[in-house]
Amino acid sequence: MKTILTGLRPTGNLHLGHYFGACVNYLKLQDQYDFYLEIADVQGLTDNFDNPEKVRKNVREITTDLLAIGLDPNKVHFFVQSRIPEIAELTVFYSNLVTVSRLRRNPTVKAEIAQKKELFGNDGESISYGFLGYPVSQAADITCFNGELVPAGEDQMPLIEQCREIVRKFNSIYGDTLKETSILLSDNKRIKGLDGNDKMGKSLGNAIYLVDTEEEISKKVMGALTDTNKIRRDDKANPEKCMVYYYHKLVNTEENVNKVCGECKKGERGCVQCKKELIEAMNKFLSDFRTRRKVYEENPSLVDEILNQGTQIAKKVAKEQIKNVKKAMMLDYND
Ligand code: TRP
Numbered sequence: 001m002k003t004i005l006t007g008l009r010p011t012g013n014l015h016l017g018h019y020f021g022a023c024v025n026y027l028k029l030q031d032q033y034d035f036y037l038e039i040a041d042v043q044g045l046t047d048n049f050d051n052p053e054k055v056r057k058n059v060r061e062i063t064t065d066l067l068a069i070g071l072d073p074n075k076v077h078f079f080v081q082s083r084i085p086e087i088a089e090l091t092v093f094y095s096n097l098v099t100v101s102r103l104r105r106n107p108t109v110k111a112e113i114a115q116k117k118e119l120f121g122n123d124g125e126s127i128s129y130g131f132l133g134y135p136v137s138q139a140a141d142i143t144c145f146n147g148e149l150v151p152a153g154e155d156q157m158p159l160i161e162q163c164r165e166i167v168r169k170f171n172s173i174y175g176d177t178l179k180e181t182s183i184l185l186s187d188n189k190r191i192k193g194l195d196g197n198d199k200m201g202k203s204l205g206n207a208i209y210l211v212d213t214e215e216e217i218s219k220k221v222m223g224a225l226t227d228t229n230k231i232r233r234d235d236k237a238n239p240e241k242c243m244v245y246y247y248h249k250l251v252n253t254e255e256n257v258n259k260v261c262g263e264c265k266k267g268e269r270g271c272v273q274c275k276k277e278l279i280e281a282m283n284k285f286l287s288d289f290r291t292r293r294k295v296y297e298e299n300p301s302l303v304d305e306i307l308n309q310g311t312q313i314a315k316k317v318a319k320e321q322i323k324n325v326k327k328a329m330m331l332d333y334n335d
Contacts, residue, residue, distance in 0.1 A: 005147030017200035068293035090140035233270035
């Protein structure tokens with residue numbers, strides 16, 4: 001079985017964007033690969049260093065979400081990044097193999113700097129050493145476990161490329177030690193937000209979370225963007241301009257979706273009715289998630305135990321790998 005590794009920053013609960021963009025894919029992968037799933041708290045701190053409570057709280061939150069979508073802890077090794085000190089060691093070793101200008105040119109890092117002007121200044125002049133270097137740390141995440149494939153979205157491509165460069169450079173200097181990794185691109189699309197924005201995101205305030213209650217779902221769906229040309233019930237509208245239709249397509253049956261589309265175009269359904277039907281479909285869609293999540297919520301020690309077990313497995317692999325790396329780098333002392 002090939003080894004795959006992916007990570008998530010514990011900075012908030014999972015929303016539909018995570019679910020359809022990445023997590024549905026994990027459900028299939030867990031049956032096909034030896035799957036390491038890292039809760040990347042150290043990476044989460046790179047832009048939340050002043051809010052450790054948030055990162056700590058979300059380690060358990062996001063793990064609970066991942067279990068509740070149906071990931072099986074017997075198949076997936078859930079582990080916490082900060083609990084594997086070897087990752088930090090590797091990060092230091094790899095930091096010699098990458099230039100600052102290469103990091104600054106990394107498109108993912110560049111995009112994030114632009115988004116975080118408040119934290120890093122207009123041109124990224126106040127960027128921290130840690131944030132700029134997080135691709136190096138991510139290369140350590142992956143290579144620490146010999147991750148052959150990294151399931152991730154397109155936005156992660158530059159980070160995986162950077163990891164491959166580090167691996168090649170390491171191997172060429174210190175001898176063949178690290179496995180080259182590849183991205184396992186999910187064919188899932190980017191999910192739009194309630195406001196019609198191309199991206200659903202926490203910072204954009206347009207997300208539907210898997211943990212949202214029925215009341216929260218109702219409120220959000222009632223406020224979702226619809227075709228602004230449709231004012232009266234019998235106005236003909238364009239469902240492609242409507243977020244309610246967009247989410248119907250994600251969570252409703254094909255038959256219902258066709259009905260919604262046909263009636264909307266002909267001016268045979270009002271938006272309120274359409275939203276109410278979406279709320280119902282959304283609650284149905286979330287029903288298994290809620291049932292599973294409740295078990296873990298009532299028993300948080302179950303989640304902690306799953307993290308402990310996965311972390312113990314990860315620790316063993318990491319200890320082996322750091323030995324290989326230190327030997328290659330002539331840092332193998334018998335302490
Ligand atoms: N950078 C990823 C994100 O922001 C999270 C992550 C951390 C990751 N370590 C990883 C992804 C290793 C893939 C592999 O979503």
